Amino acid sequence: xxxxxxxxxxxxxxxxxxxxxxxxxxxxxxxxxxxxxxxxxxxxxxxxxxxxxxxxxxxxxxxxxxxxxxxx
Amino acid sequence: xxxxxxxxxxxxxxxxxxxxxxxxxxxxxxxxxxxxxxxxxxxxxxxxxxxxxxxxxxxxxxxxxxxxxxxxxxxxxxxxxxxxxxxxxxxxxxxxxxxxxxxxxxxxxxxxxxxxxxxxxxxxxxxxxxxxxxxx
Numbered sequence: 001x002x003x004x005x006x007x008x009x010x011x012x013x014x015x016x017x018x019x020x021x022x023x024x025x026x027x028x029x030x031x032x033x034x035x036x037x038x039x040x041x042x043x044x045x046x047x048x049x050x051x052x053x054x055x056x057x058x059x060x061x062x063x064x065x066x067x068x069x070x071x072x
Numbered sequence: 073x074x075x076x077x078x079x080x081x082x083x084x085x086x087x088x089x090x091x092x093x094x095x096x097x098x099x100x101x102x103x104x105x106x107x108x109x110x111x112x113x114x115x116x117x118x119x120x121x122x123x124x125x126x127x128x129x130x131x132x133x134x135x136x137x138x139x140x141x142x143x144x145x146x147x148x149x150x151x152x153x154x155x156x157x158x159x160x161x162x163x164x165x166x167x168x169x170x171x172x173x174x175x176x177x178x179x180x181x182x183x184x185x186x187x188x189x190x191x192x193x194x195x196x197x198x199x200x201x202x203x204x205x206x207x208x
Contacts, residue, residue: 030143031143031144031145032074032076032137032140032143032145032146033074034074034077034145034204035143035144035145035146035208037207038145038207038208041207043206043207043208044145044207044208046144046145047144050144
């Protein structure tokens, strides 16, 4: 399976926010834990809305959560 | 494994068993149109019953998971699987119609149309399971 050209810092951000679990993040952004796991592992690109919700949970700009790999 | 993935596995296994039963019936009684109609009704009835019972068991194990509405990834998986299933249905139905020209009986046609629907459904569920396994 081809890797998506988008990196994310969700795992790091979760740990920086009191070791938040995937389940807790999932509940706050309104998706399942499996979806958070897929996003974190780079297997699924979330919609813009979910991406913004994740950034809002961590109180950081979107580009600090997701980075587009130009040559990916 | 998520509730949706378990649900897809349950449907897949139930349907696979029923498809095998249908194929066996069609092969053994290829020209019995009325028999195939009764078989189709029995198959869908048994499928529904099996599905309900097994789903109730899974829901009892993880009620919170089952109550959670589908999120965007799960909806996307369902849509992608439905698209693959649609192509499988078209191909299977064309093959079923071709089968009538070869064997030339309504009994065969009824049987093969039913099998075509079941195969397309299996393809859809199989695609869903694959996409859940891959992550989306």
